Each structure stands twice: as structure tokens, then as C-alpha cells.
Amino acid sequence: MYRSLIILFCIVICSCKQGNLSTIAITLEREKYGKAEGKWLYLYAIDGNEYLIVDSCMVKNLQCKLRSNLPDELPYYLLVPATENQYEFWMKPGDHLNVSLTSEITRSRLSIPGTLTNMAHCRLEDAIEKQTKIWLSLKDSLAKTNIQNPIYKILEDSIHRVDVYRRQKLLIEMLDDKYIRQSPHVSDLIVMFLDTDGYPSEQLDSIRQVLLERFPNNHYRMHNCTGESVSPASDRSIATVNRILHIMGFPPIEKRKKTTTCLPDNYITPKAYQKGDIINIHLFDTLETKTASLAAINSPYILLDFWASWCSPCCDEIPNILKIKEAYPDLLSVYAVSLDYWEDVWQEALDKYEIRTSFSHVMLPKSHKQYQYIIDIFAINAIPANILLDKKRRIISFNLHGDALAEKIKELANSDIEASLHLIKEK
Template sequence: MKKFITAILTVCSFTVIAQQHFIIEGKVGTLDSRNKAYLTFLTSSGNFKTDSAVLNNGLFAFKGETADIVDASLLLVHSGENMWQITKADRLFLILEEGTINISASDSLIHAKTTGTPLNIDYAEIAKAKEPAQLKIASLQKLYKDYQAQGKASDFEKQYATEFKAASDACEKIDFDYIRSHPNSYMSLLILQVYITSKSISQIIEPQFNALSPAIKNSQLGKSTVVEIDKYRNVEVNALAPDFTQPDTAGKDIALSSLKGKYVLVDFWASWCKPCRAENPNVLKAYNTYKNKNFVVMGVSLDNPNAKEQWLKAIAEDHLSQFIQVSDLKGGSNEAALLYQVRSIPQNYLVGPDGKIIAKNLRGDALQEKLASLFN
């Protein structure tokens, strides 16, 4: 839930973070009782709470309290579907804070306007500031799918990577400009949460966090951020790669430390993960190019319990049996993945002969370029 906030930029300052009594008053056209709204957020105990409300002539409301300011998801179900099985959600992200949050739209939450409380007003304005870059990203993704359907994805990859990075960098600049200029804003902490998984802890995340005001750092989210920072510091570039042992396809235990002295790409993937399967040819290309230069790949699968056959089938189909494949078959609770703070896949870590992490999240051309810089 903490990663819901993806777009941020305006002004709001807080000196005290305390119990938040919130009210949500919504109006979406004239929708009736066939439509239902669900509000989901993380409680202070670390559990998700979901409340629901039936619409009456488009009107719905929620009332509650949280121990701190938190972000939340508001989902509108239009025809009685199971909320957990909706593939194209009509969803709005909110910040639960003291006061009344007003939501209005003619037909759906996607087109809703949010007013009433400072952070939600800010969030709406920030989303608007990022809209050009976000639309560019959506357009690029659609174009890439079109090229894929035509079998011409390779013709578009370099242009896609360049333009996608430019749009992403534009959003990132907005975020970090805001953090630097608003150390007293709770919004700055929400922004920083988004980047913990992808940015350098020692060079970016920790200095930005330390520059926030004491009130913000001592909030519930601030304290949990300290815990998150400590976890990710252990898998920072230049840190000693945490050791783990998992069984290979034959049931033999393989330890990462047994490969010390080699360059090891620890590659987290799964048979059910389409982006992983799409990236596998690139990993295979890297292995075949540098396997005679002290380079090995250790694939770690997040396949689910009782899914060994699917795992083995994917290895065979993608020609991955040439390098090490391990898994404890615990799905998202894979112990190595938890150790490396893996929140999404594909994800990888490049470990040097000395056992230290050299780089992470190398995909596509970035993987080939990094390996070429080491071996050529």
C-alpha cells in the first residue's frame, strides 16, 4: 500500500503527526446500489483494512480514524464483480488525513476530482503536473505492444528505452525537487517511500530522509521508513551479498557463497511471470557471451508450492538449464527473495568475485553493457 503514491509536487507543511479522523464524501453521477465502493488502507498494526459503502444516487461515504496519515485505495465496483478479480479497476488513490475529503465525478473514479484536505489537494495537483510525462509513458507502452504484435519489437527497443527514460526522469525530477524544497512536508516522506527499492540508500535515500524535519521522521511512516532503509542497505551496491542456500532442480542444495571467485548474476524470476520470460533470452545471451570469462548465472525462481513441473517446463522452454537454477518453491515468500528485498520480478543482482554487489536491476541493453564493461 505504501507504494501507491507515484506522483507528487506542491506545498504542504506539518509539525505534528497524530491521530487522524477522516471523512470521505463521494458523488459519482447517479450510480445506484448495484455499485459499491471499497476503501483499503494499512493500519498501525501492519494489517490491511477494507471498508465498503453502497452508492445511492451516486452518493457514498466513509468515516474512520488512523493512527497516522496513510495512503489508501478507493475502488469502485460497477456491476457487482468480486473486487479481488477485477482486471481493469476503477480506482482512485487517496491520503487519509484529518478532515473531510470530497470526491466528485460524472461517471467513474478515474475521472474524479478530489478536494477538501491539504494533502489530497496537493496530490491531485502533483498528478496533473506529471500528466504529460505519464501520458508519454502510456503511449510508449502501447507502441511497444504494437511492435511486439508485429514481431518488430527489436526495431523499437532503443527508441523506447531512450524516450521512456526521459519521461521517467522528468517525473523523478519533480519528486526530488519537491523533497529538497519541502523538508517539513509529510508528502516528501510519501515520495521517498516510492524510491527506496530503486535508488541508492547511502547516496540518495538516506541523505534525503535525514534532511526531513524531526516531526516527519518520528511519524509512524517515518519510523517504518528507517526499518526499510536498514533492510535495503544490506543489498546496496558495494555491500557484501547476503548468502543463501536453495535446492536446484535435482534437489541438491546450492549456496551463493560456493560461487565466490566468479561473477554471479543472481536472477530472480518465475515461470508465471511474463516480463521475466521475455527477459530470459537476454539473460541467456549474456551467459553464452561471457560464460568462458568467469561469469555464471544463478536463477532463483519464485514459483509457487506444487509448481515444480511448471518451473522445470519453463527452464526447458527458455533454454535455461545451461546455468544454475534454484528455488524453494515458496512463491513470493521465497527466502532468498525476502533476503534481497525483492518486491517485483524480474529483478537481479550482479555479484563480483569478492562477494560484493556490483550492480542491480540490469535488464535489456543495460545488462549487456555492464558485462561488456567488465569483460571486454
């Protein structure tokens, strides 16, 4: 009886947890996204004003599945390798979405049925885009007349005032849209647009009051209605997401100190290493945050493992690498190259995953020029990534994960044994 109750209790607890777990199944069209096959796809979100890395997975057969377990309905950003867009959408806890990205999708905001705020965003964006096209068409028509007369300026000002009036009227009408009526975030965004357009303050206050009554339980997210300021995103969250954006070739999130994300004009991109190349074993020697020099490692093979504490697939791969290294302690060494931005987070991860003494470690510098050089010379465009080196520090293989890495090390071990036996026979 008690055992049955315990089992039932566990099932209820698990089902409650699964209720908040959101999943996104993604199918990519080969014509546009074929280059993404075998590469890592990332998902991050903005909670309030903080950037959070949610999940990542490898694209296999042009499909992948992402999971999130965040507490609120949040804006998500999907980073697909070999594309120019970050795809934005909204999702709430418990949503399970199937997204098909095709060559026809060019907009950065995905219109996904079933995500309330996302649909509200899209409807507002479409309405504003339509209104903007009307204004631009009028402006272009006026410019083509080439009127060299003071009346031209008066006419232009009149068209601009009409445009502002029509835009404000449109925004107010959108507050009663069937989707926006249910979305506190988009309603709050409309208030910001009205305020920016100079809508009369008394009338705007009335609209704020109506919206606060409409969404009594969501005031903590309605900063434009409540007048509460949003604290700026922390340097930690910006720096972490910028590292993902950087290695995948996306522009960085603006930082207060632009010098940390800008390369000097005299930067020359190095030629990337290819299979068969012998690498510079002193490449990491100038970096302060390292536990050992790569040049000091004498094992027959070295795995250069590029990872970060925020990269869940990287961390998932650690037990597999540990197991392989323990099976071949005299054959393989691991030199873990961290792309973390903050040293304390990196140090915590070394203890958390119990790899402080199992691997040799180095953390890439905050200096954007040094960081960029190492990323470029090893051709890192996503993590986890690894490079297997032989005794001459020649590149044998790129990006061996899971069973593929285990099979390769076993093959090398067997070939070394055969070579040793052959030498003994010759003697």
C-alpha cells in the first residue's frame, strides 16, 4: 500500500515537472540549411533584461529538439548555423512546438501558432510595417516632384503629421486585437510606441490604467505602464551570450564598452589549421589562466577540447571523455580550452564536473583580438568542438564525439600495439 502511494506520488511530481518543460522540435529545409547538418544549434532567452542560454543540440538529418524549463513566457532566440538570422519567438512553460524552417522564411520573428505573445508580436509588427510602407511611398512620391519651393517643406511636415496620427490611431486600435488583448507584454510595448510618438500624456495615462486593470497579475512585466525602470543587463549575461554569437558569426549584443567586442583595424585573419597540419604548441603559453602548458604534455595523443560551462552539450560530453581517458591513461591527454568569459564561473565548473586534475586547462582571454585569433586559427564556429593531435602534434581528426571518439582512440591504441610488436619482431 505504502509502496503504491510512493510510486503514485513520484508520478505526480514528475508529471508536474514535465508540465513546465517546453520542447521545440525543429525541421530544417535542406535547400537553405544543408550546411547546418552536423553542427550545433543554440537557443537563448531574455528574462527581464538578462540573457540566459537555454539549450543547444546537434542537427542530425536536418532535425533537432530543444528543451527549456524557464518559469515565464519569454522571448527566445534561435541561432541556426550557416544562416544570417536569429529567429525570435515567444514561448510559455509547457508549450510543445514543431517549427519547420524553409527557404521561404526570411523574417527574424517566427510566426508560430500556439504561442500567444509571439502571434501578438507578429500582428503588431505586420500592422506597423504596412503603415510604414504607406508613409515611405508618400515620402518617395513627394521627393520625385522636386519642388523648389517653401511649400515643399510645409507639405512634407503635413504628411509627417498625418503619418504620426495614423500610426497612433493604428496602435490604439491594435490594443483591441484578439491576440494583443491577451498579451500584457505586447500591450505594454504599444504604450512605449505611443509615448515615443508623443501621444498626449493625459490620454496615455488613461490607456495605462485600462491595461493595468486588464492584466492585474502581470504588472511586474509591464514596465511602460507602471513606470518602473528595467535594470540594464549584467555584463556576465551579455558576455556569455556574446561568445555564442561570436563563434557562430552573429553580431554581438551591444555592450557599454564597445572596445571589448571590436577588432582593431589591423587585425589579419590567420589561415585556419587543416587535417595533417602541425599546430603551434606554444599558442596558449601567453595566457595567464591555464593550469599547464600544451608544450609540456608528452602523451602520444592530445585531445584539444573546446568547451564552456554554459554549453550543455559540452558538459554532457565530459563523462564520455573522462571514461576514454581513464581507459587509456598513458595514451591520451586532454587539454580543455574554455570559452568562458568569467574566471570564477570557469573555476566552479572545473570542480562541479570533477575535471580539475583529470584534464589540463586553459581559458581563452577576454582580449577580443587574442580570443578571435585562436577561434579563427582552429576554425571554431560552434562548440563543443575538439581536435585530436598525434605525438608530433599533427592534427589527426576534427570533432569526434561520443562513440566516434572512443572508437578512434581504440583504433589508435591497437595500431600502436601492432607497431610495437612489429619493432620487437624486427629486433
